């Protein structure tokens with residue numbers, strides 16, 4: 351199968367997800383991908399064929415002005431096909447002669463033209479090796495060509511006769527994993543660093559490298575957002591009611607997807623009418639709209655210092671779960687309200703007497719139940735397979751249900767032993783609607799309690815609540831899994847070595863005349879977000895959101911002592927598994943990250 355190198359240049363980098371979606375829709379397979387920052391030396395190396403030409407400096411400056419996405423695409427006739435998809439060199443001309451092309455859609459002019467593609471098989475081979483050096487080889491810094499890596503100690507490669515004995519299957523697998531890791535996480539940045547180092551020949555090469563790698567670190571942090579827990583359950587199962595309790599006692603922020611959508615309907619925005627109709631009919635609004643709204647709310651909560659965000663009523667479809675993970679972050683776990691339809695129906699009809707909601711009537715309720723069973727329950731199965739569902743028996747009275755939830759949240763938070771002693775004058779909890787700040791005196795009193803005892807033993811010990819990585823079961827489930835549980839949806843689009851469930855393929859949605867202001871975080875992997883299938887209008891470019899501030903320290907939020915919950919309340923806590931989960935670096939909790947090669 352023919353391969354070509356494709357670049358998304360700095361001017362189009364913010365819209366790379368749309369580019370990738372088009373790439374995949376056009377039948378290409380993304381074999382490899384990497385996000386990276388070119389240095390002037392690397393850019394000049396890449397464009398070596400243009401050496402001496404007057405535009406080279408400008409071109410290199412432009413190529414170094416931001417991150418680029420490099421991909422190896424494969425398809426029959428990939429080189430020609432990709433060049434056709436890119437369109438004419440000049441984006442201005444492209445807009446009249448090839449309006450659907452990448453350059454027409456994402457480029458500005460002749461230089462800032464969004465994409466690059468190899469122009470011949472030879473160029474493709476050279477350019478692919480430039481960005482994705484073959485395993486075991488290091489790039490020749492002078493020419494950019496790959497060469498055999500020296501043996502340990504700098505010796506030249508031994509002749510075949512002296513080759514080491516064949517490796518075991520385990521060793522081969524370990525080597526492959528190491529190779530994959532280095533290629534995706536480090537090689538690109540390191541190669542750039544070494545190229546610059548060789549050029550500058552600093553007196554202290556180590557300090558130089560450290561400085562360079564910090565500066566161009568493509569993975570500067572983990573998730574920039576507050577912790578997230580999904581609150582899921584059928585309509586009327588009590589999600590909103592209990593979320594308010596968690597907000598009150600743990601200082602989290604409650605973000606209801608349904609509320610955000612209803613606000614959108616009220617705002618009379620372009621898509622408001624469509625959303626209103628969908629809600630009334632119990633249908634699920636396209637994920638990119640909801641995620642756009644959720645992301646804004648999560649950024650706002652993070653900026654306000656919330657230690658966590660309860661995302662209520664989302665994701666409602668399996669592919670929305672995948673999309674949220676790629677576009678925003680992974681949730682710590684899912685709180686699932688298990689409740690029979692009969693109970694929910696009674697509650698909703700009661701709620702409908704005062705809620706004023708267009709969907710709290712028997713006709714809409716029936717439709718919502720159907721949607722829930724057919725499309726939302728698979729989300730629970732999806733997360734259950736990952737061991738990250740805390741299932742609650744939601745039929746009990748409000749207080750009883752909450753006791754169980756309180757215990758779950760308390761358990762899921764880790765006592766910061768090492769910090770507790772220094773917290774006698776704790777900071778005020780973040781301001782949040784509806785929460786009652788704890789008096790400082792009460793907090794100080796609590797601070798004196800032993801922090802390593804459970805609340806059941808010693809009352810509400812002051813804890814600097816942070817989620818334990820060990821308690822984030824999805825971290826474990828995200829390890830390369832032989833079970834193949836990653837994507838349960840039957841329809842999936844291959845993108846590189848991974849697959850993404852495809853909402854459109856399962857249940858086509860109306861083309862939405864709106865592109866949500868979703869900008870993938872730097873770590874976002876390159877799977878095509880299936881729901882971004884609606885074409886953005888020219889004037890509806892993805893609206894870059896302000897980068898969220900670095901994640902604040904979790905705020906103090908001493909929960910009240912939960913009376914012990916009975917076993918029957920927590921239907922499937924899986925806490926045994928969760929406790930046993932190994933601690934992983936925070937980075938591991940993030941989406942698989944295609945990184946520089």
Ligand SMILES: Nc1ncnc2c1ncn2[C@@H]1O[C@H](COP(=O)(O)OP(=O)(O)O)[C@@H](O)[C@H]1O
Pocket residue numbers: 583584585586587588589590591592697698700701744745746747748749751
């Ligand atoms: N455990 C419970 N027992 C009885 N009624 C409840 C319980 N939890 C919630 N309700 C009531 O049921 C209705 C639906 O609850 P709500 O929290 O709005 O559900 P959801 O957010 O899941 O749609 C509300 O009127 C609420 O007061």
Ligand SMILES: O=c1ccn([C@@H]2O[C@H](COP(=O)(O)OP(=O)(O)O)[C@@H](O)[C@H]2O)c(=O)[nH]1
Pocket residue numbers: 583584585586587606607608609611628629630631632633634635636640662663664665666709718
């Ligand atoms: O992520 C979401 C959340 C909600 N909705 C729509 O909003 C309605 C109400 O959702 P909400 O969570 O407010 O209420 P629930 O029905 O769960 O009580 C749903 O039936 C859907 O039509 C949606 O499409 N996507």
